[in-house]
Amino acid sequence: MEADDLSVLHKSLFEDKLSATDLFLQKLRSDPSIKSALQRFYWILKRGVSLIDDDANSERKLGFQLWTDSQIKSVVSLGIAMVSSSRSLSVEQAEPTVVAVVHQLVEFAVCYLEKAEFSGNDFSIQVCDFSSSYAACLN
Secondary structure (H helix, E strand, O other): OOOHHHHHHHHHHHOOOHHHHHHHHHHHOHHHHHHHHHHHHHHHHHOOOOOEEEOOEEEEEHHHHHHHHHHHHHHHHHHHHHHHHHHHHOOOOOOOHHHHHHHHHHHHHHHHHOOOOOOOHHHHHHHHHHHHHHHHOOO
């Protein structure tokens, strides 16, 4: 069920052809699976920045440090789409869930930028693009 909700969220952000913000708001208000997916995405992000025991090394790391590159890329990709779809919304227009997810995305991006070892690959540029997209939303 949760994976299905995330698939619906992905489809609404990447595949539908209407204005991203209008469509996103419309679907968020009319499709309970979108709200459920946003809540699930929030908890994924929250876990990504929470300290977790790394049994392999007997130390504590942030959750995302135990994820694969493809898992991190998926989260960042969905995050960029989420920010793009909601960037023209004021806080008053946005659903509380959207505000919470965007806040958690910022925390995730900051933690990633602080902890990750960049090699100048495209993915590090993508994370920086995410951070820039969010900064543009604040202006």
